Amino acid sequence: MNVLTELxxxxxxxxxxxxxxxxxxxxxxxxxxxxKFGDYQANCAMPLGKQLGRSPRExxxxxxxxxxxxxxxxEPEIAGPxxxxxxxxxxxxxxxxxxxxxxxxxxxxxxxxxRCIVIDYSSPNVAKPMHVGHIRSTVIxxxxxxxxxxxxxxxxxxNHLGDWGTQFGMIIYGFKHFxxxxxxxxxPVPELTRLYKQVQQLIEYHQSRQQLPxxxxxxxxxxxxxxxxxxxxxxxxxxxxKAARRLRQLEGRITDQRSAVVAASARIATIDEDPxxxxxxxxxxxxxxxxxEETAKLHAGDEExxxxxxxxxxxxREDIQRIYDRLNxxxxxxxxxxxxxxxxxxxxxxxxxxxLARESEGATCVFLDEFETPMIVRKRDGxxxxxxxxxxxxxYRMETWQPDAILYVVDHRQSEHFQKLFSVARQWQNPxxxxxxxxxxxxxxxxxxxxxxxSGQSVGLESLLNEALQKALDVVTSxxxxxxxxxxxxxxxxxxxxxxxxxxxxxxxxxxxxxxxDYVFSYEKMMxxxxxxxxxxxxxxxxxxxxxxxxxxxxxxxxxxxxxxSIEHPAERALAMAVLQxxxxxxxxxxxxxxxxxxxxxxxxxxxxxxxxxxxxxxKAETEALMxxxxxxxxxxxxxxxxxxQLLGIGVVEMM
Ligand code: ARG
Numbered sequence: 001m002n003v004l005t006e007l008x009x010x011x012x013x014x015x016x017x018x019x020x021x022x023x024x025x026x027x028x029x030x031x032x033x034x035x036k037f038g039d040y041q042a043n044c045a046m047p048l049g050k051q052l053g054r055s056p057r058e059x060x061x062x063x064x065x066x067x068x069x070x071x072x073x074x075e076p077e078i079a080g081p082x083x084x085x086x087x088x089x090x091x092x093x094x095x096x097x098x099x100x101x102x103x104x105x106x107x108x109x110x111x112x113x114x115r116c117i118v119i120d121y122s123s124p125n126v127a128k129p130m131h132v133g134h135i136r137s138t139v140i141x142x143x144x145x146x147x148x149x150x151x152x153x154x155x156x157x158x159n160h161l162g163d164w165g166t167q168f169g170m171i172i173y174g175f176k177h178f179x180x181x182x183x184x185x186x187x188p189v190p191e192l193t194r195l196y197k198q199v200q201q202l203i204e205y206h207q208s209r210q211q212l213p214x215x216x217x218x219x220x221x222x223x224x225x226x227x228x229x230x231x232x233x234x235x236x237x238x239x240x241x242k243a244a245r246r247l248r249q250l251e252g253r254i255t256d257q258r259s260a261v262v263a264a265s266a267r268i269a270t271i272d273e274d275p276x277x278x279x280x281x282x283x284x285x286x287x288x289x290x291x292x293e294e295t296a297k298l299h300a301g302d303e304e305x306x307x308x309x310x311x312x313x314x315x316x317r318e319d320i321q322r323i324y325d326r327l328n329x330x331x332x333x334x335x336x337x338x339x340x341x342x343x344x345x346x347x348x349x350x351x352x353x354x355x356l357a358r359e360s361e362g363a364t365c366v367f368l369d370e371f372e373t374p375m376i377v378r379k380r381d382g383x384x385x386x387x388x389x390x391x392x393x394x395x396y397r398m399e400t401w402q403p404d405a406i407l408y409v410v411d412h413r414q415s416e417h418f419q420k421l422f423s424v425a426r427q428w429q430n431p432x433x434x435x436x437x438x439x440x441x442x443x444x445x446x447x448x449x450x451x452x453x454x455s456g457q458s459v460g461l462e463s464l465l466n467e468a469l470q471k472a473l474d475v476v477t478s479x480x481x482x483x484x485x486x487x488x489x490x491x492x493x494x495x496x497x498x499x500x501x502x503x504x505x506x507x508x509x510x511x512x513x514x515x516x517x518d519y520v521f522s523y524e525k526m527m528x529x530x531x532x533x534x535x536x537x538x539x540x541x542x543x544x545x546x547x548x549x550x551x552x553x554x555x556x557x558x559x560x561x562x563x564x565x566s567i568e569h570p571a572e573r574a575l576a577m578a579v580l581q582x583x584x585x586x587x588x589x590x591x592x593x594x595x596x597x598x599x600x601x602x603x604x605x606x607x608x609x610x611x612x613x614x615x616x617x618x619x620k621a622e623t624e625a626l627m628x629x630x631x632x633x634x635x636x637x638x639x640x641x642x643x644x645x646q647l648l649g650i651g652v653v654e655m656m
Contacts, residue, residue, distance in 0.1 A: 001096065001109065004031065004584045007040055007069065007086065014067035018059070019048060031581070038077070038085035039577060045082035056082030088577070090567055096580050097565045100636055106643060108583040110152025118156045118397050119145050121409035122329070125162030126316040126336070127171050129193050130323060130461045132443045132451050132521065133411055139510045139649065140440060141409035142329055143595040146647045147586050156401055160393065161336030163313060165386070169295030170199040172308050173287070176294075178280075189319045192312060203288045205271045205281050208264035215261045222254045296383055299341065323461050327503060328649060335396075343392040344384040348377050351391075356428055366424050375420045390421050391428070398431045405434040407593065412439040412516065438593045441518035443510075451521050465503070471523045472502030475535065476656060488655055497653045501527065501535055504650040508534030511648055512599035532603045534650050537641060540606040541652045543613070544638040551619045553631060563628040565636075571608070571615040572633060578605045579636050582644060595648060602644045609637050 008026045015022045025044035032041040045063060049056030060082040067076060072092040077085045100107035121141020124134045145157045174195030175184075184191040229247050233240065271277045284290070298305040324330070348364055351357035357366045362380035377388045397406060408418060418437035425431060445451040451459055476498045480487045489497065509526035512533075513519040527535050548555060567573045578601075585601040618634060621627035642652050 001107070002583045002587060003040070003072075003088065003580070004029070005587070006072075007042075010067060010069050011042060011044070011063070014063050015044070015048075016066070018062065019051070031584075032085070035574065035577075037079060037083075038087040040086040040088075042084040042086065045078075045084060049082060060084050090573070093567060093573070093576055093580065094565055097576055097633070097636060100579070101559060101565070101632060106582065106636070106639060107580075108150075108586070111587065112152070114152045114154060115404040116154040116156070116401055117148055118158060118401060118403045118406045119148075119409065120158050120160045120393075120407065121145075122324075122331070123160040123162065123410070124320060125165060125167050126320065127167045127192060127196060127312065128162075129196075130320060132459050132461065132464060135461060135464075135506065136440050136443065136510050136515075137409045137411065138324075138327065138329055139507045140438065140515055140593075140595060141407075143511055143598070143648045144407065144409070144438070144589070144593055146649065147589050147595070147598070150647055151586055151590065153590075156333065156397075156403070157331045158397075159331040159334040159336075161317075161334060163317075163336035164299075164338040164341060164389070166291060166295050167196065168298060168309055168312070169291040169293075170203075171195050171312060172294045172298065172305055173291050174199040175308060175312075177284070188312075188315045192316065199287065199291065201267075201271070201277075202281055202284055203291065204267050206285065206288060208267045212261070212264050212268065215257065215264060219254065219257050219261060222250065222257060226250050226254060292381070292383075296381065299383065323465070326465055327507070335393075337386075337389045340389050340392040340396065343396070344388050347388055347392045347395070348384070351377060351424075351428060354428060356424065366420075368420060368423055370423065371416070371420060375424055387417065387421060387424075390417075391425060394421075394425050394431065395429070398429075398433065403433055405436065407436045407438050409438045409440070412441055415439055436593065438515070440515040441513075444518050444520045446520060446522055448520065465506070468502040468506050468523060469498055470502075471527060472505065473498040475527050475529070476501060479529065479656065493655070497656050500651040500653050501538060501656065504534035504538060504645070507648060507650050508537075508599060511595045512603075514596050515594060532599065534645070537602050537606045537645065538650075538652055539656060540609050541638055541641045541645075542654060542656045544609070544634045544641075545654045547618055547634055548631075551631070555635065558628070558631055559635065561628070563625065563632065565632045566626070566629045569612075569616050571612040572630070575605075575608045575612045575633060575637060578608050579633075579640050582640055586647070598644055598648060602641060605637065605640060605644075609634075 008029050011026055011029050012022050015025060019025060025048060028044040028047075029040065029042040032038050042063075045056045045060035048063075049059045052059065057078060060078045064076045064078065064084060069076065069086065072089055073086050074089050077087075079085055096107060119141055121144075122134065122138040124130045141157070145155050149155045171192050175192075178195055178198050180191065183194075226247065229243065229250065233243050233247060236243070271281050294305060298309055348357065351366060352364065357364050357377055359365075360367075360374065363376050364378040365374035365376050367374045375387050376385055377391070378384055394406065397403060410418070415437060418435075418439075422435040422437075425435070443451045473494060476489070476494050480489045480494065505523075505526040509519070509521070525531075526533055529535055529539060547553075565576070567576050581601065585597055589595055589597050612633075616630060618627065618630040621630055645652055
């Protein structure tokens with residue numbers, strides 16, 4: 001049972017007659033920070049006392065008089081100015097543990113009412129190499145899906161592939177002009193990737209040449225501005241703090257702008273210094289327009305471009321599938337952008353007839369009060385946009401599944417797009433649904449800048465996984481070799497363990513950071529045997545399993561037996577409490593879609609197991625009954641860890 005929810009329900013009853021609006025007060029019933037005083041704490045008497053103009057202690061007294069929790073808590077206590085401390089009854093804990101012991105779901109009930117949730121995640125742009133950023137969407141989306149499903153919600157996971165955008169115009173153009181037939185025949189995807197990069201390089205070259213003078217001028221202007229502000233600042237006494245801050249911001253902009261100049265110059269130089277490339281660039285001076293043209297032809301049903309698209313798509317898709325297979329990722333549906341193509345004209349027409357969209361400089365736009373720039377739904381040349389497709393997608397999802405929520409697990413740089421999208425969708429058809437942009441930060445390298453290879457390319461996912469595997473193998477091997485009674489694993493076993501450890505480490509590192517923050521990608525940290533890592537938690541699991549092996553315990557018999565768990569030692573109680581909190585944690589993950597609540601929980605559980613293991617002998621327990629009890633607690637811990645990791649898409653190993 002979810003103790004927190006239950007407690008909140010009981011408090012709701014107890015607050016009856018004291019307040020009209022119990023909801024904000026109920027949020028103040030929480031797990032205790034300091035378990036010395038109890039397991040849960042309610043801090044609502046203080047604000048309520050203020051509201052009622054009464055002493056908080058007196059209000060707390062009244063609350064606990066009206067509060068009926070005696071079936072699972074001991075007598076509530078009041079501390080300090082009016083904190084209400086709650087402690088679960090040990091006999092009740094034992095009863096819950098016994099239920100969990102006999103239940104494949106560990107005593108975790110499905111929630112009611114259940115919701116229908118569409119989760120849009122991973123969604124890479126096909127034909128562009130997948131990079132480290134895509135892993136975050138994939139891993140976070142997959143974890144949220146699994147957790148929601150486990151709690152009994154109806155989930156539709158949808159990989160909204162970018163299979164229809166300009167990147168296809170790019171490879172079609174590249175294919176027509178720069179293809180090396182032999183290479184394409186031998187290995188199509190690497191050749192398509194090369195073509196994509198080649199076209200991108202040429203487009204960027206021409207763009208950079210066009211923009212460089214302007215960029216340089218901007219730097220000069222900013223510098224002039226800075227000089228003036230500096231003089232003004234020096235002339236004021238005392239120092240104007242706001243002006244000083246503005247000056248620092250300006251310095252920041254100058255630095256950014258200078259790096260833009262450096263980057264553009266570098267792009268130009270790479271081509272200018274290479275005779276072959278520069279003659280290519282000269283020959284394809286209008287490449288950017290040509291690419292748009294190829295894309296437009298594809299969308300208009302041009303025979304050759306459609307044939308090429310049909311040829312490329314499955315190959316690019318296979319390339320992505322390899323990654324999904326390695327990471328064990330599956331989707332319920334994969335309706336890429338192309339799936340919605342036929343619906344786009346009707347979307348624009350619908351927006352026009354409802355008076356939301358209007359023509360502006362030849363394009364069709366929806367203007368929104370909250371934003372400076374409009375949402376463009378059709379360009380001047382007739383092309384539809386990313387946003388148009390997203391509107392069609394919402395329509396389709398509402399018609400098909402009538403979901404209660406649609407979640408988009410997409411990086412934070414698209415937040416304006418989603419704000420506009422949700423606003424337009426609401427104004428247009430006002431669907432009865434929760435929209436949520438589950439956004440996330442950037443993956444950084446150890447230098448604190450977006451994670452890149454040494455040559456400045458974004459890191460391909462496949463090489464990243466390979467490297468993780470190699471590092472995991474090193475960790476597993478050295479751990480195995482340093483075992484006091486000699487190594488235990490065969491080379492094949494080491495390889496298998498390394499796979500679970502390596503992939504687990506990458507996923508966990510991603511999930512354990514607050515999703516809205518950026519995080520630094522570091523193999524060393526993510527595979528540490530100490531600290532908040534998958535490796536540490538997998539290690540705790542393996543430790544429990546080794547106890548069972550050493551004790552030659554008949555697990556099935558033990559689980560089925562009616563030998564109960566007794567909790568006497570504080571370390572046993574702390575561990576038992578943690579085991580029983582999984583359901584509460586899972587529900588809180590779904591409140592704001594933060595899987596790091598589950599990783600934090602697993603870390604805490606593993607730490608408590610470690611303290612328990614130090615304080616409470618298991619196989620050498622004083623009595624047979626105590627040994628049984630502790631073995632059962634170990635088993636519940638292992639099952640809880642396994643379940644928690646599994647919901648994050650991470651496996652466990654028996655030995656490591
Ligand atoms: N393909 C997009 C990208 O890689 C992400 C799509 C997210 N989903 C959506 N419905 N817009 O940037």
